[in-house]
Amino acid sequence: MKTLKKIIVSGLSASLLVPAIAKPNLTAAAAQAPEVEAESALVVDFETNQILLDQNAEEQRGIASMTKMLVEYILFQEIEAGNITWDTEVTISDYAYQISQNYELSNVPLRQGETYKLKELYQALAIYSANGATVAIAEQLAGSEPAMVDKMRELVESWGVTEYQLYNVTGLSNASLNGNIYPGSTEENENVMSAKGIATVASHLLKDYPEVLETSSIPSLVFQEGTSDAIQMKNWNWMLEGLLHERPGVDGLKTGTTPFAGATFTGTAVEDGRRIITVVMGAGDGVTNRSQRFNATDELMDYGFNEWDPAVVMEENTVLEETDPLTVHNGKSDSVEIMSAETAEFLLPSGVGAEDVTWTFTPDEEVLNEEGELEAPIEKGQEVGTITYSFEGQDLGYLDESSHNTVAAVTSESVERAGFFSIIGTWFGDFFGGLIDRF
Template structure:
């Protein structure tokens, strides 16, 4: 009997340990709550606000290889938007891009001289297959020479507020690879340089300013001069079994890159519902690894963060919902948020966000009053989103450090008529006079 009891006890303990082990072991496919990325530097960003969701060595300057072309893409789209060129504008291939196109070490697609190419054809070559010669041809079309185009690239980078950058050519090749064709005004052995943060900020502007770029970056196949163009982004929805392990729902861009100096890098973007993220990985170990590491970043962003409306339009802080008004038919006016504030929030942290009012001091008198008349919807100040969690919230440079919306008057306050203003002034006069007399009399007996 004792042996039987002992066996039952042992069996019971084994069962308990097995259940405990199963409970602590995450099931296959469980969303990761922490992240390790095999890349020299990396960053994950909310594409709507520029909020940084993850970063690793994000300020380290590295060669971006063909991710450089994102700036060329931006300037081409800007030129189209400004009416300087159109998608149907044509140009021919000069000797410089022709020599690049004919060189198999640059994976050229073999452009033809004395033939007209449209901007759309060249842009597809640049965007879909990351062709260098079509990129140079577009740079020459817009600026007259690649050297002048490089000046435009650096000027635009400064305008965008990229924190770390150096552009020396339009393609992402090393100047040493270009030989005597390296752009005038740059060093013959110079390389383009970007940090992951700068690459993400460039992608942020590219996607938000010119969303048409995604139509090109998501195109899987096209052709030029009868030759196939096949997208280098393995995360797109390919049916080829060799690529399916890299695919990820919602991916529609953005730019691959590789040189010996840069290693394998990739700026990616994906949208799921109302959420879009931007990712950058730099200096990964292989062509496939850059996509697998990007997949980690995207999975982390979509599983650990949600797009949440934290405060609706019309929201008011309970104890700060009204401001005093002078010279008006009403003595105060309610203020409210002009629109909602929506943010990418880590799951479970919704309650850590609050609103803080910042009034426009130029609209207030010395007593902190607004002066009538006031129209409904007049901007009174701003409502700033604050966060009380342990981790510091960071945003891409140039996007701002806080989300905010306008704070507006929720009603109209008309200016009081002259009679009411006069009676008010008389009341104020006698009130002040009484206070002065009372103070004088009190002084006599003190």
């Protein structure tokens, strides 16, 4: 393994803990990252949630029909819980019917008071972004759209997304809902979130319910085939197989367009066994250049797959030889060396190798005594602190709040407690040494 640059923090007081380092807006060493034609953009590694590109990804913007990923998540939850099945019959309310009849919006024709299987309504949502079908699903799951919005709000907050606005299940402007708006909201309100927020939604959806890809990857499907209401649903994700911007490996996830949000798209694809999530927001208006969001996503996917590579920066059980061993009090050994508890692996941008990664060791003061020592006996593999990794002097960025760029630091061997007379001798030495220091 290549030698790592090291920053060693082996001191034994709070003053020697590693200070927090502000996270950059653009992931470190990504100067060659493309700046795509979108107001916000984000690339995230699916497995680790490591951010590979951040273009204004904290800014709050309209999310339009990307909202429907939250409806999908709750739908899968309810099916998993056994509360409904794909064969559940859903009766179309007057509200869902009215929305479905607005063909300026994305819709499939629904008949008021008639029943449809939940699965076909879901397919209309996932493939064709059908708004009336989405309302019908929400009413089935929660009793009403406002009650479903409450569930959606609880869900995103449970994932740590605290900055958002959610007023309806479709992502439409409230002005398009025929007066059926969330209590306390206005007709001007529309759903809002950051690219990081919507990527968090996508990440949870894909991790918890990967079966969503079975439907999101369908290029086209006929709704109500064999009836007078039959309609060809062509997937709005034009990067799927056989569509205008086909890209191998793309299998999801959700587009969205409103005048307020512009053209948005949460994409996902797999290449060489690695999946990434991309988000573009405000990629034009979705009308004058309907390809803009997909061209931008194509650039993001090229970058995410081609310009980042996995690298092991420290193997499991690597002894931190350049870090001072921790002092052991009342032990048969006076000190113990520290090692990594697990292998540390990260994606690194092109031109950055494992040798460019630095690490810092920070002791856990809660396991140390007042003198900053470990108290014997000590077991091998006992956790004593953390090892934090960064490259080019900056922390690695992640989608969630968890600290992914750290591994536990543990003791490299066991240290037995010294015998009684040895401990007494140490006590006398410490005591009289302290007296001498006073005079």
